[in-house]
Amino acid sequence: xxxxxxxxxxxxxxxxxxxxxxxxxDLMIVADLAAAPFTKVVAQKAYEAGLRDVIVxxxxxxxxxxxxxxxxxxxxxxxxxxxxxxYEELAAADTAFLELKTPNPSLFEGIDSARVARYxxxxxxxxxxxxxxxxxxxxxxxxxxxxxVEWAESVxxxxxxxxxxxxxxxxxFFTTRSDKENTVELWEQHVTAMKKNADHLNARNYRKLxxxxxxxxLTIELHPDSFWTCxxxxxxxxxxxxxxxxxxxxxxxxxxxxxxxxxxxxxxxNYAGTLLxxxxxxxxxxxxVDFTAxxxxxxxxxxxxxxxxxxxxxxxxxxxxxSPISQSGIVxxxxxxxENASCHLALGQAIGMCVKDARNKSKEELxxxxxxxxxxxxDFMVGSxxxxxxxxxxxxxxxxxxEKGNWAF
Amino acid sequence: xxxxxxxxxxxxxxxxxxxxxxxxxDLMIVADLAAAPFTKVVAQKAYEAGLRDVIVxxxxxxxxxxxxxxxxxxxxxxxxxxxxxxYEELAAADTAFLELKTPNPSLFEGIDSARVARYxxxxxxxxxxxxxxxxxxxxxxxxxxxxxVEWAESVxxxxxxxxxxxxxxxxxFFTTRSDKENTVELWEQHVTAMKKNADHLNARNYRKLxxxxxxxxLTIELHPDSFWTCxxxxxxxxxxxxxxxxxxxxxxxxxxxxxxxxxxxxxxxNYAGTLLxxxxxxxxxxxxVDFTAxxxxxxxxxxxxxxxxxxxxxxxxxxxxxSPISQSGIVxxxxxxxENASCHLALGQAIGMCVKDARNKSKEELxxxxxxxxxxxxDFMVGSxxxxxxxxxxxxxxxxxxEKGNWAF
Numbered sequence: 001x002x003x004x005x006x007x008x009x010x011x012x013x014x015x016x017x018x019x020x021x022x023x024x025x026d027l028m029i030v031a032d033l034a035a036a037p038f039t040k041v042v043a044q045k046a047y048e049a050g051l052r053d054v055i056v057x058x059x060x061x062x063x064x065x066x067x068x069x070x071x072x073x074x075x076x077x078x079x080x081x082x083x084x085x086x087y088e089e090l091a092a093a094d095t096a097f098l099e100l101k102t103p104n105p106s107l108f109e110g111i112d113s114a115r116v117a118r119y120x121x122x123x124x125x126x127x128x129x130x131x132x133x134x135x136x137x138x139x140x141x142x143x144x145x146x147x148x149v150e151w152a153e154s155v156x157x158x159x160x161x162x163x164x165x166x167x168x169x170x171x172x173f174f175t176t177r178s179d180k181e182n183t184v185e186l187w188e189q190h191v192t193a194m195k196k197n198a199d200h201l202n203a204r205n206y207r208k209l210x211x212x213x214x215x216x217x218l219t220i221e222l223h224p225d226s227f228w229t230c231x232x233x234x235x236x237x238x239x240x241x242x243x244x245x246x247x248x249x250x251x252x253x254x255x256x257x258x259x260x261x262x263x264x265x266x267x268x269x270n271y272a273g274t275l276l277x278x279x280x281x282x283x284x285x286x287x288x289v290d291f292t293a294x295x296x297x298x299x300x301x302x303x304x305x306x307x308x309x310x311x312x313x314x315x316x317x318x319x320x321x322x323s324p325i326s327q328s329g330i331v332x333x334x335x336x337x338x339e340n341a342s343c344h345l346a347l348g349q350a351i352g353m354c355v356k357d358a359r360n361k362s363k364e365e366l367x368x369x370x371x372x373x374x375x376x377x378x379d380f381m382v383g384s385x386x387x388x389x390x391x392x393x394x395x396x397x398x399x400x401x402x403e404k405g406n407w408a409f
Numbered sequence: 410x411x412x413x414x415x416x417x418x419x420x421x422x423x424x425x426x427x428x429x430x431x432x433x434x435d436l437m438i439v440a441d442l443a444a445a446p447f448t449k450v451v452a453q454k455a456y457e458a459g460l461r462d463v464i465v466x467x468x469x470x471x472x473x474x475x476x477x478x479x480x481x482x483x484x485x486x487x488x489x490x491x492x493x494x495x496y497e498e499l500a501a502a503d504t505a506f507l508e509l510k511t512p513n514p515s516l517f518e519g520i521d522s523a524r525v526a527r528y529x530x531x532x533x534x535x536x537x538x539x540x541x542x543x544x545x546x547x548x549x550x551x552x553x554x555x556x557x558v559e560w561a562e563s564v565x566x567x568x569x570x571x572x573x574x575x576x577x578x579x580x581x582f583f584t585t586r587s588d589k590e591n592t593v594e595l596w597e598q599h600v601t602a603m604k605k606n607a608d609h610l611n612a613r614n615y616r617k618l619x620x621x622x623x624x625x626x627l628t629i630e631l632h633p634d635s636f637w638t639c640x641x642x643x644x645x646x647x648x649x650x651x652x653x654x655x656x657x658x659x660x661x662x663x664x665x666x667x668x669x670x671x672x673x674x675x676x677x678x679n680y681a682g683t684l685l686x687x688x689x690x691x692x693x694x695x696x697x698v699d700f701t702a703x704x705x706x707x708x709x710x711x712x713x714x715x716x717x718x719x720x721x722x723x724x725x726x727x728x729x730x731x732s733p734i735s736q737s738g739i740v741x742x743x744x745x746x747x748e749n750a751s752c753h754l755a756l757g758q759a760i761g762m763c764v765k766d767a768r769n770k771s772k773e774e775l776x777x778x779x780x781x782x783x784x785x786x787x788d789f790m791v792g793s794x795x796x797x798x799x800x801x802x803x804x805x806x807x808x809x810x811x812e813k814g815n816w817a818f
């Protein structure tokens with residue numbers, strides 16, 4: 001298959017298997033500037049599929065960097081309110097959202113992390129309404145990644161320039177099955193298999209998880225009103241979409257105050273333009289009471305200080321160590337891929353769609369079952385071939401869920 | 410002077426001599442995608458000058474082209490309303506607007522011009538509120554151009570790629586005086602000289618202009634409540650800015666129904682992605698009643714059909730044939746430059762700032778003095794070394810204004 005053909009298959013995959021766009025719908029593409037050539041392919045495929053309007057809001061790292069580096073200190077707290085408001089309006093008008101990311105882990109290298117944190121917080125606040133639409137199932141959205149030289153060379157240090165980019169595109173096509181003739185069929189099989197695992201976890205009704213691995217000994221309580229899900233999200237109107245491609249995770253939310261012990265990261269985390277490596281978090285009654293980091297300590301500190309909710313977990317996700325992404329052996333330096341190669345947790349905002357009947361519950365009722373609120377939601381990887389997880393059923397029985405990093409049932 | 414230094418001088422010229430930005434102000438850059446590297450330089454200079462926030466809204470020709478080429482017919486009438494609304498809001502909040510253009514005259518080549526016209530009209534309608542802020546002096550705005558390979562090669566057909574781009578940058582630096590050490594001083598002198606010419610025209614109080622040249626014999630009535638101006642625009646709050654760089658024109662508005670005769674274009678016009686060449690317009694009582702075009706006839710027809718006001722003139726501008734841009738001998742295929750090398754007229758919306766006490770006049774009062782309303786405003790060039798213009802004073806005396814293309818007084 002030619003490169004252009006795989007690129008078109010990838011674009012169609014995002015539109016039709018991911019977003020599941022409808023005729024006459026509008027599409028908002030929030031694209032990093034370097035994704036412009038691929039954005040063009042997506043726009044063409046969208047119009048060919050009968051969409052009404054494709055709106056593109058390009059994000060330019062250089063403009064962001066100029067602000068974080070050069071703006072007056074107080075002006076870092078100002079993030080133009082219109083972007084968030086427009087996103088919210090478009091979401092309310094049933095616009096599909098595609099976010100095309102070209103991660104640049106060294107973007108803010110050498111810039112005072114406190115300045116980065118102020119800017120990141122202001123941006124998060126400005127986009128809160130849009131984020132709420134995402135977490136509450138009122139918009140079909142999808143995040144996908146597009147290679148840049150910098151990213152590709154960080155993944156394939158022995159390759160350079162176009163050769164590294166080609167390898168990274170191949171890896172993306174492989175992990176998203178865009179290089180196969182029967183892409184749709186393969187995705188249907190894959191989603192069915194993941195749903196089976198989620199169904200099993202829900203049937204066993206686990207009240208507590210116990211993680212054990214190198215540097216990790218952690219217990220996480222689960223509430224009977226939460227449940228496990230995967231791949232497909234459901235909108236209020238009952239339609240479904242897949243917000244991440246690739247996706248290999250089965251996930252739920254923890255009880256906010258029911259997390260105890262220590263967990264160690266197993267892969268680097270690219271957050272706020274900085275790469276965090278080999279860090280650990282220690283929890284008491286859900287709250288982070290201690291943390292370490294070999295690299296990116298200040299950035300981790302700033303992340304935890306975003307708000308009260310950033311110090312608690314909002315997501316628990318299981319990914320078998322034998323997943324294709326993991327078995328490829330490639331560390332993508334990119335959460336979108338690496339989270340699908342590894343069990344992970346998230347600091348910050350919990351996921352509404354993991355709560356039974358969430359839409360009819362008030363904020364107070366959600367907080368009662370341990371739902372965490374925050375401006376942020378940051379995944380970090382804790383899975384490896386040495387991780388085991390047991391589950392405790394309501395009657396106190398302990399059962400294996402993961403052994404040596406893979407499903408145990 | 411090094412290239413980077415000239416580029417920074419050009420950026421500073423746009424911000425400080427053009428927009429005259431203020432500390433703490435926000436800056437909205439509406440930039441064509443190819444202008445991204447220069448946009449970065451402007452953003453850095455803006456933050457260094459103490460601006461609060463630089464917002465960039467990139468326009469991607471490829472996305473526009475995908476819509477015009479592939480969207481369903483009826484969907485061409487839909488242009489997302491939020492862009493215009495956001496621009497309007499930002500303008501109302503005293504945001505400065507910089508539009509960075511990278512013209513591509515062949516963008517819509519081969520696409521049905523009726524489709525282009527529908528899209529262009531919908532876009533114009535969506536941005537009407539913002540345009541009104543611009544014409545009514547409620548926002549400081551500026552349009553500037555940035556080279557692309559396509560544009561540079563169309564201007565310098567004997568050069569290719571980077572070599573053509575370098576030549577075009579040199580031409581831009583030259584015409585904007587960004588390659589001089591005393592840029593600011595030169596601009597002050599230049600603006601003073603232009604103001605003198607505008608003052609002379611206003612003092613003579615001409616009621617009618619008569620254009621004569623090859624293929625041109627045209628009379629234009631002027632109303633006593635309109636006046637000549639140049640270079641600097643004044644905002645409602647009394648502050649000034651220069652909306653075009655370079656600028657060499659002294660201009661006013663005609664009486665909508667007071668234009669009679671025929672005028673022929675003297676330079677190509679890049680409109681709606683098409684190059685119009687050697688066209689003529691015949692007016693009766695202000696309205697275009699006949700037209701010809703060697704190239705771009707359909708596009709000219711569509712332009713005139715935009716709305717009723719597109720068939721009438723909204724601007725009369727005088728530029729000496731010996732202006733530096735004209736004398737450079739370069740045809741820029743770009744109105745921003747070519748209009749400053751040549752006397753020109755504009756079809757469409759009249760300019761509010763050329764009416765005495767315009768802000769206290771109702772729409773009805775403005776229409777009474779011959780003010781033209783339209784969704785569009787398109788300059789076209791009519792000046793040459795063979796153009797003469799006479800003016801008729803209120804007592805019927807005829808005086809020379811232009812002889813052989815240059816100021817006659």
